[in-house]
Amino acid sequence: MTISDRLGLADRLRALDDRRVQLVTRPRQWWNGLPKPVQWVAFGAFAVLLVLLPILDPPILSTPDSDFPTVLFIVGVYCLAALGLNIVVGLAGLLDLGYVGFYAVGAYSVAVFGSPSSQLATAYPWLVCVPIAIALAMVAGVILGAPTLRLRGDYLAIVTLGFGEIVRLTALNSGVLGGAAGISDVPAPPGELADGSRLFGVIDAKPYYWLALGLIFVIVAASRNLERSRVGRAWLAIREDEDAAELMGVPTFKFKLWAFAMGAAVGGLAGAVFAGQQGFINPESFIIQLSILFLAAVVVGGAGNRLGVVVGAILVAYLPERFRELAEYRILVFGLALIVMSVFRPQGLLPSRRRAVELAARQDQVEAGVNV
Amino acid sequence: VQFLLDNFWDLSVTGLTQGAIYALIALGYTLVYGVLRLINFAHSEVFVTGTFASIFVLHAFGLGSDDPVPSAGMVVLYIAAAAVGAMVASAATALVVERVAYRPLRRRNAPPLVFLISAIGASFAISEAFGVLVDRNNVRVPNLIEPQTQFHLFGASVNNRQLLIVAAAIVMMLCLDQFIRRTRLGRGIRAVSQDPDSAALMGVNKDRVIALTFILGGLMAGGAAVLYDLQFGVTRFNAGFVLGIKAFTAAVLGGIGNLRGALLGGLLLGLMENYGSAIIGSEWRDVVAFVFLIVVLMFRPTGILGESLGKARA
Numbered sequence: 190m191t192i193s194d195r196l197g198l199a200d201r202l203r204a205l206d207d208r209r210v211q212l213v214t215r216p217r218q219w220w221n222g223l224p225k226p227v228q229w230v231a232f233g234a235f236a237v238l239l240v241l242l243p244i245l246d247p248p249i250l251s252t253p254d255s256d257f258p259t260v261l262f263i264v265g266v267y268c269l270a271a272l273g274l275n276i277v278v279g280l281a282g283l284l285d286l287g288y289v290g291f292y293a294v295g296a297y298s299v300a301v302f303g304s305p306s307s308q309l310a311t312a313y314p315w316l317v318c319v320p321i322a323i324a325l326a327m328v329a330g331v332i333l334g335a336p337t338l339r340l341r342g343d344y345l346a347i348v349t350l351g352f353g354e355i356v357r358l359t360a361l362n363s364g365v366l367g368g369a370a371g372i373s374d375v376p377a378p379p380g381e382l383a384d385g386s387r388l389f390g391v392i393d394a395k396p397y398y399w400l401a402l403g404l405i406f407v408i409v410a411a412s413r414n415l416e417r418s419r420v421g422r423a424w425l426a427i428r429e430d431e432d433a434a435e436l437m438g439v440p441t442f443k444f445k446l447w448a449f450a451m452g453a454a455v456g457g458l459a460g461a462v463f464a465g466q467q468g469f470i471n472p473e474s475f476i477i478q479l480s481i482l483f484l485a486a487v488v489v490g491g492a493g494n495r496l497g498v499v500v501g502a503i504l505v506a507y508l509p510e511r512f513r514e515l516a517e518y519r520i521l522v523f524g525l526a527l528i529v530m531s532v533f534r535p536q537g538l539l540p541s542r543r544r545a546v547e548l549a550a551r552q553d554q555v556e557a558g559v560n561v
Numbered sequence: 562v563q564f565l566l567d568n569f570w571d572l573s574v575t576g577l578t579q580g581a582i583y584a585l586i587a588l589g590y591t592l593v594y595g596v597l598r599l600i601n602f603a604h605s606e607v608f609v610t611g612t613f614a615s616i617f618v619l620h621a622f623g624l625g626s627d628d629p630v631p632s633a634g635m636v637v638l639y640i641a642a643a644a645v646g647a648m649v650a651s652a653a654t655a656l657v658v659e660r661v662a663y664r665p666l667r668r669r670n671a672p673p674l675v676f677l678i679s680a681i682g683a684s685f686a687i688s689e690a691f692g693v694l695v696d697r698n699n700v701r702v703p704n705l706i707e708p709q710t711q712f713h714l715f716g717a718s719v720n721n722r723q724l725l726i727v728a729a730a731i732v733m734m735l736c737l738d739q740f741i742r743r744t745r746l747g748r749g750i751r752a753v754s755q756d757p758d759s760a761a762l763m764g765v766n767k768d769r770v771i772a773l774t775f776i777l778g779g780l781m782a783g784g785a786a787v788l789y790d791l792q793f794g795v796t797r798f799n800a801g802f803v804l805g806i807k808a809f810t811a812a813v814l815g816g817i818g819n820l821r822g823a824l825l826g827g828l829l830l831g832l833m834e835n836y837g838s839a840i841i842g843s844e845w846r847d848v849v850a851f852v853f854l855i856v857v858l859m860f861r862p863t864g865i866l867g868e869s870l871g872k873a874r875a
Contacts, residue, residue, distance in 0.1 A: 348851075531682065
């Protein structure tokens with residue numbers, strides 16, 4: 190290949206990249222240009238639409254082969270988990286392949302403390318179990334983080350992967366946690382309907398979906414504020430360049446530990462909600478592939494951008510359910526889709542603005558012939 | 562603990578056998594990491610391809626899963642043929658993965674996380690392809706070796722299968738080591754892993770070296786696949802997942818990017834797993850492996866021998 194060929198290729202790549210960036214930035218600018226009240230009305234209408242989604246049951250979106258509200262709920266749980274993982278991977282830049290471990294800790298806390306049939310038999314109500322679940326997940330995050338966060342990059346990845354497996358195998362092999370059979374009679378969230386039946390029943394998944402939706406809004410708002418706080422700026426600094434951050438006086442270890450703990454807390458919350466809806470959990474629900482799906486959701490959507498992460502989670506959780514008739518091939522197709530995604534949109538579907546700039550810089554480096 | 566003491570040498574022999582297979586797969590991770598600084602998550606599927614390829618070769622020879630063990634001369638021939646088939650298939654898979662999932666990303670200088678996702682995609686796709694095209698259940702391997710105790714080592718019986726696995730693994734690793742240390746292509750690999758840009762300036766064809774690295778990793782995985790088939794007698798479309806994680810653990814344990822580290826890490830991991838599961842029960846085997854990894858990394862953050870595909874002459 191001659192040099193001029195190479196330059197031609199680079200130009201084409203650049204044009205392609207520009208178009209991509211524009212595609213993302215133009216709607217954003219348009220949105221930001223709208224007057225505030227219009228933004229609020231549009232946002233409100235969108236929120237109402239989301240709330241009504243399981244009742245409307247729109248024909249194209251609806252899942253013919255499984256209960257639509259249940260699918261929506263599962264998608265919601267994925268969104269929660271992906272938002273939590275986004276704090277660790279997207280903001281602080283720590284590669285965590287064992288995130289399912291925190292999710293499992295949350296779910297198991299609710300089951301062990303809440304279920305009358307667990308050996309502990311404290312049978313606390315769901316609302317009491319959730320803070321316990323979040324606290325225990327945070328503790329797990331600190332326990333995992335304290336010895337391992339001094340490792341870098343890929344070492345951290347394998348250690349966290351191992352942690353996820355340790356959690357699952359511990360649940361599988363210890364009697365208190367129910368072993369392979371799992372724990373049943375996990376408490377559901379409280380609340381009664383007018384006719385005295387439980388709001389969070391077994392059959393209807395709509396209330397669970399609304400619960401998950403509400404939590405997603407809360408977590409999105411919280412992580413948005415967190416990102417703009419001192420802690421969030423520290424995380425971004427660590428992600429960009431850990432050594433430079435340390436030199437500038439950011440206590441990197443402390444903030445990395447915080448990222449782990451915060452991410453774990455959200456993961457624990459997602460697990461607690463999941464356990465409440467299922468009413469029954471066993472180690473099968475917490476296989477390591479789930480962490481990989483969560484990570485795929487974060488990266489596919491655009492690491493670091495909350496909206497992108499939610500979109501990624503929707504894709505990862507919803508598409509396999511929607512196309513259940515292709516059951517044989519759906520993971521195969523999913524795998525191929527991940528490759529295609531990575532090759533054509535390395536920055537994710539909706540990249541964070543900061544990331545988009547970084548990627549553009551990397552692209553320039555390619556053209557200048559500097560290989561990193 | 563008494564059980565461990567009573568059966569120490571038996572456990573060591575089985576641990577070394579298991580560890581030899583880990584080590585061979587770990588070499589693939591370590592080679593790619595040394596050159597590209599990324600986890601080739603699809604390497605476990607490169608290995609699985611080998612396990613299926615060797616079964617296809619054996620079936621092509623007309624061997625069924627329930628046939629009796631053939632005569633000794635034929636066994637050697639069959640194993641050799643299966644090994645060649647597995648190594649070619651694995652190396653080809655590795656090369657395809659590199660072309661499809663990595664090279665386009667390298668061209669665009671994508672961030673490392675995206676390589677990981679692309680590799681995970683490749684891993685899912687290949688393993689599911691086997692699930693869809695071949696079978697989702699266990700696939701049995703034709704019987705080739707009837708384990709017979711050959712001799713005793715400190716009271717532990719060593720059978721011919723274990724002997725073959727450990728010997729074959731060591732021979733393959735020695736060949737690889739010599740290849741990297743002595744040949745021109747090996748020098749290219751070391752150069753790129755030390756400093757890709759300088760190597761490119763010195764006239765090393767980086768893309769070719771990277772492809773070669775994937776091929777070498779694939780060859781090792783193919784060898785491991787045949788040994789795995791002989792040892793366990795079955796394979797599965799998703800057999801690579803756990804084994805891949807273990808092998809990667811072994812690579813990190815020894816110091817990723819370091820060939821001798823992979824050997825040491827693999828053997829150590831096999832041994833520790835066996836000792837650990839003898840003490841607290843075999844259901845905790847994987848927990849022992851990962852806890853061991855975490856403990857080692859706490860004291861040696863870059864693995865036992867450190868990262869050094871380029872730096873040390875290995």
